Amino acid sequence: MGSKKLRRVGLSQELCDRLNRHQIVTCQDFLCLSPMELMKMTGLSYQGVQELLCVVSRACAPRMQTAYEMKTQRSAAPSPAFLPTTLSALDAALHGGVACGSLTEITGPPGCGKTQFCIMMSILATLPTNMGGLEGAVVYIDTESAFSAERLVEIAESRFPRYFNNEEKLLLTSSKVHLYRELTCDEVLQRIQSLEEEIISKGVKLVIIDSVASVVRKEFDTQLQGNLRERNKFLAREAASLKYLAEEFSIPVILTNQITTHLSGALASQADLVSPADDLSPSKGTSGSSCVTAALGNTWSHCVNTRLILQDLGSERRQILIAKSPVAPFTTFVYTIEKEGLVLQGTTSFNPHNNSRKSPVKNKYQSISQVTPGQLISVSSQIRILKASAGLSLRPVPPARHAEPHVHQDLWVWEGFAA
Numbered sequence: 001m002g003s004k005k006l007r008r009v010g011l012s013q014e015l016c017d018r019l020n021r022h023q024i025v026t027c028q029d030f031l032c033l034s035p036m037e038l039m040k041m042t043g044l045s046y047q048g049v050q051e052l053l054c055v056v057s058r059a060c061a062p063r064m065q066t067a068y069e070m071k072t073q074r075s076a077a078p079s080p081a082f083l084p085t086t087l088s089a090l091d092a093a094l095h096g097g098v099a100c101g102s103l104t105e106i107t108g109p110p111g112c113g114k115t116q117f118c119i120m121m122s123i124l125a126t127l128p129t130n131m132g133g134l135e136g137a138v139v140y141i142d143t144e145s146a147f148s149a150e151r152l153v154e155i156a157e158s159r160f161p162r163y164f165n166n167e168e169k170l171l172l173t174s175s176k177v178h179l180y181r182e183l184t185c186d187e188v189l190q191r192i193q194s195l196e197e198e199i200i201s202k203g204v205k206l207v208i209i210d211s212v213a214s215v216v217r218k219e220f221d222t223q224l225q226g227n228l229r230e231r232n233k234f235l236a237r238e239a240a241s242l243k244y245l246a247e248e249f250s251i252p253v254i255l256t257n258q259i260t261t262h263l264s265g266a267l268a269s270q271a272d273l274v275s276p277a278d279d280l281s282p283s284k285g286t287s288g289s290s291c292v293t294a295a296l297g298n299t300w301s302h303c304v305n306t307r308l309i310l311q312d313l314g315s316e317r318r319q320i321l322i323a324k325s326p327v328a329p330f331t332t333f334v335y336t337i338e339k340e341g342l343v344l345q346g347t348t349s350f351n352p353h354n355n356s357r358k359s360p361v362k363n364k365y366q367s368i369s370q371v372t373p374g375q376l377i378s379v380s381s382q383i384r385i386l387k388a389s390a391g392l393s394l395r396p397v398p399p400a401r402h403a404e405p406h407v408h409q410d411l412w413v414w415e416g417f418a419a
Contacts (some may be wrong), residue, residue: 003193003241006030009059011052018042026193027060074101079250083125083206084132086159087335087344090320093328098252099306103242105212107257107294108310112318113337114256115146116155117310118208120341121254123156125206126176131163134251136205137176139198141191143214147179158340178202185215185234192241199249207245211256212238213295232299239303255304260295294323317345 004027007016022041024030030038031053038049074081082096091097098104098121106114122140127133140147156164156173164170178198182188188209198204212235220231246253294301294309301307307324313334320333334345 003028003196003244004060005197006056008196009056011055015042027056030056031060074250080129080134083121083134083252085121085342086124086132087320087333087342089344090322090333093322093331093333094306094325095327098254099327100252101247101250102305103239103246103253103255103303104306104308105255105257105294105304106308106310107259109259109292109312112310112312113335113342114310115144115210116151116337116341118210118254118256119147119152120155120159122177122206122208123152123159123173125252126173127160127163131160134205136251137178137202138206138208139195139204140177140179141188141207141209142179142181143183143188143209143211145181146210149174152177154339155341158338178204183215185219188215189234189238189241192238192245195245196248199245199251204249205251207242207251207253209242209253209255211258212300213256213258217258217295228297232297235296235300235303239300243303257300258295259292261292 005025006019006027006029007013009027011019019025019030019041024033024041033041035046035049035053038044038052039046042049042052044052079100081100082091082094082098083100084091084097085094106117108114118140122138124132125134125136125138127135129135152174153170156170164173180191182191192209195204195207199207216231216235220227220234222228222231242253242255245251294307301324304324305326306322309321309323311319311321313319316336318335318337320335322328322331335342336345337343
């Protein structure tokens with residue numbers, strides 16, 4: 001909240017202009033100065049400066065709120081609680097779509113449709129409310145230069161042909177998507193901290209960052225001493241600013257993330273001797289294990305409210321996994337990428353009345369939403385990777401547990417669920 005502009009905390013316009021001449025624009029700028037410096041800049045007495053410090057401090061410090069006050073405030077809010085994705089089964093699982101006032105992360109390997117999803121959501125946010133949109137503008141922060149205006153127009157025309165039946169509506173929608181290309185961590189953070197005024201002036205209803213991991217992983221080599229701590233501090237500041245914007249203006253924030261390989265045992269030591277692109281599959285006589293998981297570590301994973309994992313299944317089929325959500329169970333959806341964006345295929349294993357994650361599923365492999373810790377199941381290597389990316393720990397079952405020695409190679413047991 002230190003990024004809040006001084007003009008929004010109740011200071012007079014004359015005083016704001018006087019401080020602005022000294023490049024004092026935000027609450028953080030103001031509170032970092034000593035009373036003596038503020039007296040020189042404002043021309044006020046010591047008592048007057050102390051009163052100003054109290055006003056600014058109260059404005060940027062969150063006040064105590066009861067649960068009842070929060071519920072009443074949200075119930076009275078005129079803005080919608082969700083931004084529908086138009087993927088009906090996914091919206092049903094998420095109780096309406098992407099939640100306003102929270103952070104939603106889309107993670108997965110390259111080419112699985114993360115940017116396609118973001119472009120699709122940016123179109124949906126600009127639509128009128130009677131079409132399920134938020135009827136507002138979008139801030140799209142692109143750190144990988146992956147955004148395509150041509151693709152935005154193609155998805156809009158293909159997904160909503162009746163609405164986008166003329167050039168005027170296409171121009172209106174595209175003019176509401178404000179694209180920023182930020183290629184360093186400092187640029188991204190500065191842009192986020194300057195968004196408050198833009199959200200108000202432009203009527204922004206959705207913020208997208210594609211991707212968070214791209215700039216962070218390029219600038220912070222976690223093999224160097226102290227870098228991991230600095231990276232976590234940066235991510236915490238970024239998440240705090242984004243959460244403030246999401247909650248203050250009741251808008252959804254969508255972030256994309258990359259995947260990484262998590263190593264344990266002897267493989268973790270072996271990783272020091274090879275490049276990250278090398279195959280770290282366990283060799284004969286080597287102990288340890290590896291799994292694919294979302295990048296940026298535990299600190300970041302606790303910052304996001306909802307995590308959707310996208311996974312390539314081959315044959316142009318992909319899968320959405322709800323890996324973390326305050327309202328939905330672990331659920332999978334198969335989709336393809338078409339001219340109109342993401343399109344769900346077939347049925348899913350979702351049961352909206354059962355969040356126990358224990359009921360059986362009629363599927364070759366058993367959905368992650370139905371697996372209990374300690375349960376024995378047979379899985380392919382692809383499904384093992386998918387489940388592990390949701391935070392489950394896998395270990396092979398000893399041969400003695402089975403009558404036929406060859407069977408144990410494809411039998412694994414879940415150690416537990418991720419928090």
